[in-house]
Amino acid sequence: MEVIRLTFVVSVVALAISSVLGIPVGSWMGLRRFRGRGLLRTLIYTGMGLPPVVVGLAVYLTLSRQGPMGDLEWLFTPAGMVAAQVIIAFPIVAGLTSAALEGLDPEFPLQVRSLGANARQEAAAMLRQARGGVIAALLAAFGGIISEVGAAMLVGGNIEGKTRVLSTAIVLETRRGEFATALALGGVLLVLAFVVNAGLLRLQVTPRHPS
Amino acid sequence: MSQPPAFQIDGLRRGYGGGWRLDLPELEVGRAEFLAILGPTGAGKSTLLRLLHFLDAPEAGRVDYEGKPIPFPAPLEIRRSIGMIFQRPLMVSGSVRDNVAFGLRVRGQHDPRRVDDLLTRFDLMHLARREARLVSGGEMQRLALARALASRPHVLLLDEPAASLDPGHAAVVEGIIRDTHREDGTTIVLATHNLGQARRLAQRVGVLVGGRLIEIGETRDVFDRPRNALTAAYLRGDLLTEEASPP
Numbered sequence: 001m002e003v004i005r006l007t008f009v010v011s012v013v014a015l016a017i018s019s020v021l022g023i024p025v026g027s028w029m030g031l032r033r034f035r036g037r038g039l040l041r042t043l044i045y046t047g048m049g050l051p052p053v054v055v056g057l058a059v060y061l062t063l064s065r066q067g068p069m070g071d072l073e074w075l076f077t078p079a080g081m082v083a084a085q086v087i088i089a090f091p092i093v094a095g096l097t098s099a100a101l102e103g104l105d106p107e108f109p110l111q112v113r114s115l116g117a118n119a120r121q122e123a124a125a126m127l128r129q130a131r132g133g134v135i136a137a138l139l140a141a142f143g144g145i146i147s148e149v150g151a152a153m154l155v156g157g158n159i160e161g162k163t164r165v166l167s168t169a170i171v172l173e174t175r176r177g178e179f180a181t182a183l184a185l186g187g188v189l190l191v192l193a194f195v196v197n198a199g200l201l202r203l204q205v206t207p208r209h210p211s
Numbered sequence: 212m213s214q215p216p217a218f219q220i221d222g223l224r225r226g227y228g229g230g231w232r233l234d235l236p237e238l239e240v241g242r243a244e245f246l247a248i249l250g251p252t253g254a255g256k257s258t259l260l261r262l263l264h265f266l267d268a269p270e271a272g273r274v275d276y277e278g279k280p281i282p283f284p285a286p287l288e289i290r291r292s293i294g295m296i297f298q299r300p301l302m303v304s305g306s307v308r309d310n311v312a313f314g315l316r317v318r319g320q321h322d323p324r325r326v327d328d329l330l331t332r333f334d335l336m337h338l339a340r341r342e343a344r345l346v347s348g349g350e351m352q353r354l355a356l357a358r359a360l361a362s363r364p365h366v367l368l369l370d371e372p373a374a375s376l377d378p379g380h381a382a383v384v385e386g387i388i389r390d391t392h393r394e395d396g397t398t399i400v401l402a403t404h405n406l407g408q409a410r411r412l413a414q415r416v417g418v419l420v421g422g423r424l425i426e427i428g429e430t431r432d433v434f435d436r437p438r439n440a441l442t443a444a445y446l447r448g449d450l451l452t453e454e455a456s457p458p
Contacts, residue, residue: 105301110261111301114293114294116318117317
């Protein structure tokens with residue numbers, strides 16, 4: 001049970017942090033023209049394809065006792081796992097949010113402004129307009145986080161009752177030859193992913209009023 | 212002392228691909244005036260409307276609004292006193308009612324009676340709860356006008372406001388535009404290809420060809436006694452494209 005709870009908490013906290021950082025950065029990149037935008041976009045898109053195990057290794061080295069952030073003592077803790085997951089998920093949220101906004105009609109912001117929107121209201125209207133794409137960004141990020149095993153294993157250490165999550169538990173049970181348990185955990189992982197995705201998809205269809 | 216005009220244009224220029232898409236040495240639009248701008252496709256009508264709405268910056272010259280020079284980007288209150296119907300209206304996500312209420316909401320106003328009244332006048336009440344992006348082109352055009360009128364703008368800029376309407380609804384929309392001008396004293400600038408509409412509604416008519424205003428005058432004078440040969444050709448239907456350049 002602790003495994004399920006921890007999986008849920010780590011994934012949802014990581015998704016929340018990635019959204020809080022990624023949606024504004026993606027909006028900025030998608031809506032504004034500024035110097036270095038092309039470079040930023042290339043970096044973010046590269047980040048979308050980062051191998052989790054490489055992220056895990058980098059975070060491991062950063063958080064290890066000799067590493068630059070060793071004082072935090074986050075290695076082999078859920079906080080360290082969240083940090084790694086955020087690095088994996090943030091570029092996905094930012095990149096796909098930006099792409100969703102760029103897909104809107106180029107005249108749309110002008111028409112929203114014409115209706116009297118200020119800059120903040122305009123950005124909000126555009127995000128609402130691109131809501132389907134933004135929710136898809138969150139779904140993709142969540143999928144990446146919850147199924148991820150490399151970084152969770154390296155940074156978390158798969159410590160029972162402390163940092164063991166469903167994906168790392170499945171690896172462990174499979175290695176032990178406990179295939180039935182591994183399969184059962186896989187089923188639980190699927191159900192958990194289904195529940196969170198269903199929740200996110202509800203946001204996609206719920207009509208929202210302009211503010 | 213008389214009121215300053217709604218718009219006073221001085222040496223206004225906006226470029227496009229090397230040439231001037233719009234080049235207006237001067238133009239004045241009086242308070243509560245109804246001015247129609249005629250001209251072939253690509254003549255610069257939409258460009259002019261965007262400049263008058265302060266959504267776009269001129270490359271040269273200036274537009275004074277109600278007697279004051281306006282910087283770019285224009286202050287929010289200035290933009291909010293002007294409403295515009297775009298040629299291809301885009302709906303914000305939400306219902307038809309949400310769209311009509313949008314301008315009021317962004318101003319922090321809540322006036323469901325005003326929204327209901329507009330939905331009724333524009334024959335949109337039966338669609339109020341429908342997702343706005345899914346209604347037909349004609350319905351969208353009526354919705355766009357209802358949405359722009361909700362906040363009672365001082366100035367209304369109309370870019371082909373009846374292009375996708377059936378004759379019945381076109382007449383309804385024309386009636387509402389006429390009432391808005393007469394009863395509310397709204398200044399209206401109408402860009403259109405529809406000569407009949409301009410003739411029925413406008414007090415003055417300007418003819419824009421190749422980014423230049425080749426003629427402007429009282430509606431009846433321009434239609435009955437055009438002074439410019441290009442105006443006469445345009446009114447006859449002999450001037451088709453944006454390639455027509457001013458004399």
